Amino acid sequence: MSVLAQTPGPHDAAPAPRATAFDLRQFRVQHRRQDTRDTVTLTLAPLDGGGPMGFEAGQFTMVYAFGVGEVPLSISGDPSGGKPLLHTVRDVGGVTHTLTHLRRGDVLGIRGPYGQGWQVEDGVGGDVVLVAGGIGLAPLRPVLLQVLARRSDYKRVVLLYGTRTPEDVLFADELEHWRGRFDLEVEVTVDYGPPQWRGKVGLVTSLIPRAGFDPATTLALVCGPEPMMRYVGSALVDRGVPPDRVRLSMERAMDCGVGLCGHCQLRELFVCVDGPVFGYDRIERLLWLREV
Amino acid sequence: MTASIEGTDLHHALAAHCFTRTLSPSFVDRIVEHAALRRYAQDDVLFREGASATEFHLVLEGRVAIETHAPGRGSQVVDTVEPCETVGWSWFVPPYRWLFDARAVTDVVAVTVDAVALRGLCENDPAFGYALMQQVAQVMLERMRSARVRLLDMYGTSTR
Numbered sequence: 001m002s003v004l005a006q007t008p009g010p011h012d013a014a015p016a017p018r019a020t021a022f023d024l025r026q027f028r029v030q031h032r033r034q035d036t037r038d039t040v041t042l043t044l045a046p047l048d049g050g051g052p053m054g055f056e057a058g059q060f061t062m063v064y065a066f067g068v069g070e071v072p073l074s075i076s077g078d079p080s081g082g083k084p085l086l087h088t089v090r091d092v093g094g095v096t097h098t099l100t101h102l103r104r105g106d107v108l109g110i111r112g113p114y115g116q117g118w119q120v121e122d123g124v125g126g127d128v129v130l131v132a133g134g135i136g137l138a139p140l141r142p143v144l145l146q147v148l149a150r151r152s153d154y155k156r157v158v159l160l161y162g163t164r165t166p167e168d169v170l171f172a173d174e175l176e177h178w179r180g181r182f183d184l185e186v187e188v189t190v191d192y193g194p195p196q197w198r199g200k201v202g203l204v205t206s207l208i209p210r211a212g213f214d215p216a217t218t219l220a221l222v223c224g225p226e227p228m229m230r231y232v233g234s235a236l237v238d239r240g241v242p243p244d245r246v247r248l249s250m251e252r253a254m255d256c257g258v259g260l261c262g263h264c265q266l267r268e269l270f271v272c273v274d275g276p277v278f279g280y281d282r283i284e285r286l287l288w289l290r291e292v
Numbered sequence: 293m294t295a296s297i298e299g300t301d302l303h304h305a306l307a308a309h310c311f312t313r314t315l316s317p318s319f320v321d322r323i324v325e326h327a328a329l330r331r332y333a334q335d336d337v338l339f340r341e342g343a344s345a346t347e348f349h350l351v352l353e354g355r356v357a358i359e360t361h362a363p364g365r366g367s368q369v370v371d372t373v374e375p376c377e378t379v380g381w382s383w384f385v386p387p388y389r390w391l392f393d394a395r396a397v398t399d400v401v402a403v404t405v406d407a408v409a410l411r412g413l414c415e416n417d418p419a420f421g422y423a424l425m426q427q428v429a430q431v432m433l434e435r436m437r438s439a440r441v442r443l444l445d446m447y448g449t450s451t452r
Contacts, residue, residue, distance in 0.1 A: 133446065164445070193372075198397050199372075201357070201370065203437075203442065224446070
């Protein structure tokens with residue numbers, strides 16, 4: 001099938017088909033929330049009169065800052081139908097600098113959603129473990145919202161989160177709320193801690209041996225910097241989680257978003273269409289290869 | 293010694309702790325003879341950088357911060373130690389001086405072990421010494437890996 005005619009999204013639950021994969025919709029910034037010193041969450045509403053953009057947790061869009069450029073961004077909002085589109089953006093370069101400085105009422109362009117999602121439903125009936133590093137918490141937020149909306153479908157739910165410093169903790173208010181729930185285990189660790197920090201300091205991998213989950217029934221979803229995902233994937237498998245039940249969301253330089261330009265190619269895989277979410281059993285050998 | 297804190301049996305605690313649970317029962321018995329259960333209140337200092345390393349701690353409950361002090365920057369926590377982890381390995385390597393401070397972040401219950409006595413046991417019984425060295429090396433390996441990976445500052449780098 002031509003990728004140009006392909007309906008974005010891998011599953012039946014994905015959003016309604018659109019004319020082509022290159023359609024650009026305009027969205028207006030409804031709300032801007034400063035999450036940390038360099039990260040904001042934008043709430044976006046379509047200008048074309050169409051409905052909200054449906055998506056599967058783990059999918060991404062190509063976000064265009066007019067006159068500046070386009071970047072792939074994971075969707076951080078609630079995947080249940082009818083909710084506004086949310087993107088959490090970190091200021092790390094030219095395009096993201098523009099996006100993080102948009103104000104209410106500003107307009108941007110969006111293509112998508114694209115890519116393979118987490119397929120959270122595979123975790124029904126077992127434990128779900130989310131391991132996030134830094135901004136990697138944003139693509140896992142939709143998973144947690146989806147799981148919590150159908151909490152009784154899952155057994156233990158665990159969120160393990162590592163970031164740089166206490167000031168870099170993303171979604172701090174929500175983390176505090178989630179931590180207060182009796183049916184959710186949330187552990188946070190930072191790389192560097194000031195003396196007043198009472199939480200954990202150390203690698204996110206150090207949280208895995210002590211976390212309360214049954215490896216045999218666990219679906220583990222991991223998102224963060226690639227070295228972190230290598231260590232976490234390995235630690236989860238060491239703990240006994242089957243490799244095909246460990247999934248990683250890969251980050252590569254996606255430019256077209258639809259498998260044409262090849263910029264995100266990882267050997268035979270196109271991260272934008274084959275991923276960004278991959279099973280550890282499929283991606284592990286590539287994680288250890290240099291220069292791919 | 294069978295001292296206990298709130299019903300905790302020292303021998304049972306050592307047999308279950310990650311540092312000692314893979315040792316043979318006879319080796320654990322020897323450590324028990326030189327160990328005691330202790331409680332530390334929040335912000336108690338377990339040891340100070342530069343001090344002689346005469347004992348080490350196997351955490352049962354609570355959290356301990358490994359930290360250092362820099363003039364003008366105050367204290368910086370470089371690691372935390374949780375239940376089933378070990379506070380300190382400098383007691384095993386000459387010159388037996390602590391490289392960092394250790395402070396209880398919360399109330400802590402730990403098995404505190406007489407390091408001087410244990411070094412003597414290692415000298416006299418190479419098999420015991422080798423078994424203990426493997427455990428200490430594991431602690432050192434984990435701490436080194438943790439420090440090196442964090443040197444990458446993974447969460448601070450990206451491109452677009």
